[in-house]
Amino acid sequence: MGTNRLRALCTLIACALAAAGLAACGAGSGGSGSGKSISIWEGYTGAEQQEFTRLVAAYEKANPGVKVNVLQVNNDNTLQKVLTAVRGGTQPDIAYLYGSWAPNIAKIPQVVNLTKAVSKPSVNWNDFWVGERAVATVNGRVIGVPALVDNLAVVYNKTLFAQAGLTPPAATWTWSQFQADAKALTKPAIKQYGTAYVTPGSEDTVWHWEVLLWEAGGQILNPSNTKAAFNSPAGLASLNTLRTMAVTDHAMYLDPTDSPYANLFNSGKVGMLVTGPWDLSAFNNVHYGVQVMPEFPGTGGGHQTIAGPDNWVLFNNGAAQVSAAEKFVLWLTAPAQAKAFSLATGDLPIRQSVANAPGFTSQMNTALPGVDTFIANLGNVRQARPQIATYPQISQVLGPMIVSVLLGKSQPKAALDQAAAKVNSILAGSGS
Amino acid sequence: MAVTAARASRRSESVAGWAFVSPAAVIILLFGAVPIVWSLVMSFQRNNLLSPHTPFVGLRNYRQLIHDPAVVSATEHTVIYTALFVPGTMIVGLFLAVAMNRELKFIWLYRTAAYATMAISTISEALVFIWLFDPSYGIVNYFFSAVGLPQQQFLNDPSQALGVIVVMTIWGWTGFAVVIYLAALQGVPKELTEAAAIDGAGRWATFRRVTLPLLSPASLFLAVWLTINALQLFDEVYLSTQGGPLGATTVLVYYVYVQAFQNFNFGYASAIAYLLFIVILVATAIQFRVGRRFTYYRS
Numbered sequence: 133m134g135t136n137r138l139r140a141l142c143t144l145i146a147c148a149l150a151a152a153g154l155a156a157c158g159a160g161s162g163g164s165g166s167g168k169s170i171s172i173w174e175g176y177t178g179a180e181q182q183e184f185t186r187l188v189a190a191y192e193k194a195n196p197g198v199k200v201n202v203l204q205v206n207n208d209n210t211l212q213k214v215l216t217a218v219r220g221g222t223q224p225d226i227a228y229l230y231g232s233w234a235p236n237i238a239k240i241p242q243v244v245n246l247t248k249a250v251s252k253p254s255v256n257w258n259d260f261w262v263g264e265r266a267v268a269t270v271n272g273r274v275i276g277v278p279a280l281v282d283n284l285a286v287v288y289n290k291t292l293f294a295q296a297g298l299t300p301p302a303a304t305w306t307w308s309q310f311q312a313d314a315k316a317l318t319k320p321a322i323k324q325y326g327t328a329y330v331t332p333g334s335e336d337t338v339w340h341w342e343v344l345l346w347e348a349g350g351q352i353l354n355p356s357n358t359k360a361a362f363n364s365p366a367g368l369a370s371l372n373t374l375r376t377m378a379v380t381d382h383a384m385y386l387d388p389t390d391s392p393y394a395n396l397f398n399s400g401k402v403g404m405l406v407t408g409p410w411d412l413s414a415f416n417n418v419h420y421g422v423q424v425m426p427e428f429p430g431t432g433g434g435h436q437t438i439a440g441p442d443n444w445v446l447f448n449n450g451a452a453q454v455s456a457a458e459k460f461v462l463w464l465t466a467p468a469q470a471k472a473f474s475l476a477t478g479d480l481p482i483r484q485s486v487a488n489a490p491g492f493t494s495q496m497n498t499a500l501p502g503v504d505t506f507i508a509n510l511g512n513v514r515q516a517r518p519q520i521a522t523y524p525q526i527s528q529v530l531g532p533m534i535v536s537v538l539l540g541k542s543q544p545k546a547a548l549d550q551a552a553a554k555v556n557s558i559l560a561g562s563g564s
Numbered sequence: 565m566a567v568t569a570a571r572a573s574r575r576s577e578s579v580a581g582w583a584f585v586s587p588a589a590v591i592i593l594l595f596g597a598v599p600i601v602w603s604l605v606m607s608f609q610r611n612n613l614l615s616p617h618t619p620f621v622g623l624r625n626y627r628q629l630i631h632d633p634a635v636v637s638a639t640e641h642t643v644i645y646t647a648l649f650v651p652g653t654m655i656v657g658l659f660l661a662v663a664m665n666r667e668l669k670f671i672w673l674y675r676t677a678a679y680a681t682m683a684i685s686t687i688s689e690a691l692v693f694i695w696l697f698d699p700s701y702g703i704v705n706y707f708f709s710a711v712g713l714p715q716q717q718f719l720n721d722p723s724q725a726l727g728v729i730v731v732m733t734i735w736g737w738t739g740f741a742v743v744i745y746l747a748a749l750q751g752v753p754k755e756l757t758e759a760a761a762i763d764g765a766g767r768w769a770t771f772r773r774v775t776l777p778l779l780s781p782a783s784l785f786l787a788v789w790l791t792i793n794a795l796q797l798f799d800e801v802y803l804s805t806q807g808g809p810l811g812a813t814t815v816l817v818y819y820v821y822v823q824a825f826q827n828f829n830f831g832y833a834s835a836i837a838y839l840l841f842i843v844i845l846v847a848t849a850i851q852f853r854v855g856r857r858f859t860y861y862r863s
Binding site for chain 2: 211212215221236237239241280323331332333334385386388389390391392396401466521524525528531532535536539541
């Protein structure tokens, strides 16, 4: 009797497991396919989603018999999903992944090495911006094709500048001018700030500062990425510039949650904002202008900025799948499609030839005023963050370093030295 | 004969019973037990989930967490948060439940309003509180200045940020506590409170000596449930301060997230998760042990 019941139970469990297993197999695209059907995970919404859907349909029409299966995943969660899928052997053929993950992504054995594919003359790899290529390449191996590119510039409120009797910033402006303008735009009585800075201590805090560091002639790490290099006169100059505005002049609104700053700018409460093109469409209520980042004269750093590119990453599901996925991604990122995507969405062009195409910039600017400066500013992306797997940990040291200075909790020199010691121990491998 | 028939029917009943529960049981095993066991295994590995190379490192991850100052401070923040949040939610919930446990016009409206905090998404809640506690533009500082109190930095101040998270989450969980206490209050028999009144007990004494002891099972349940949730605080931190300023709101689960999904130290993150599991287990055991002494079950 007992064995009977047990047997019935076992049969039931076996059935249920088999059903679950079948369902799992159905959901993934794993295994080696014929290349007739490719799966892609992306996180587009709104106008981007519409244009992407249109491009996919156009590709399927031009390539009869090929099916592109699109799965929409929130970009923030794609990596978690990919990691899980790779373990189960159900990875997609293509996934949209943040550039900051690239050095770690490169460790996944299933990630396809695209070095050869992108070296074909028809791809014209050097047409992608240098900042994009740097982030798509890890230790000389190309692991992705650029999907999106951004950069930071200064968005300023023209009305507030006029009210304060200031001349709008010129392309040749300096950080001391930025400081003076911020001070002049600050009016405590009406709670108006000259500028704002995001201070959650995350990478968003860090990459804003990295531009200043580079412009001051500094580097984050030494050329071999084995030691901290930011505790330099340039590091000191960059932190002091921010500190003066935040601590001495009280001209900087500190946003610890990375969220009110945009609303405040759009309400005319903040005079200048260092931000990217993604915020422009939210600034409907103010008359704004866009200018490149100021420079530190005499340092040779000039006007620079930082790019936050994302990549299309391919995963190996057999030779036929890889070649079909390569074909699709290279088509998607070819000049014609890149141009159509930018025009439909307002996203910056991922290729230089698109940016330089006659009439393109003015067409973009009609839809989104000020975006022309961001497009031109892509030329000021001269370097990228260190492409090493421990960068996220280094960023977690740099974030609090910047925040503690801005909150007036520590002096720049001491903060730099302390952070450098921590970064060195991470690079030496003794950090967690 | 009859005995065999009864036995057979009982057998078929139990088979039917298992048939009904097994799909759910399998799903629970698959999505509950498997990850739990897998993360235990990972906690003994050096594992980044990226490469298939996952060497067994024994207790290394556990030894590392003892010496990690970030784990120590995250544990401190978690304990402080829990110690403020759990009693805070229970007191506010009890107060509102008592206030609403009466015949009033539109009482359904008040009760719905109190529970609404549970229905509001955490992201909206976080956004609203970010603005309420904004140092320059927030309404809280506005009231402070109106009554002559000094202006506070709130989320910009490492010594206050966790307090803001406490207030935010008490608000969010109040509806839950109100519902539990309201249900328990409806179960307090009128004759007991009336008898106390006849015996000359005032309103406070009746509440303190009669009502409160009768609510003790609900209080124990809330204490355990809220503690388990408090020790696993994550969403509000992730959506507002991201662990800052200067790590002041980095609680254990947020640190697990940083180690796992930013640093790719899944082995180490699993070890910290198991530390948290043990903390929760011990806290719950203590609550049941102590609670039993103070809990009164009317039979």
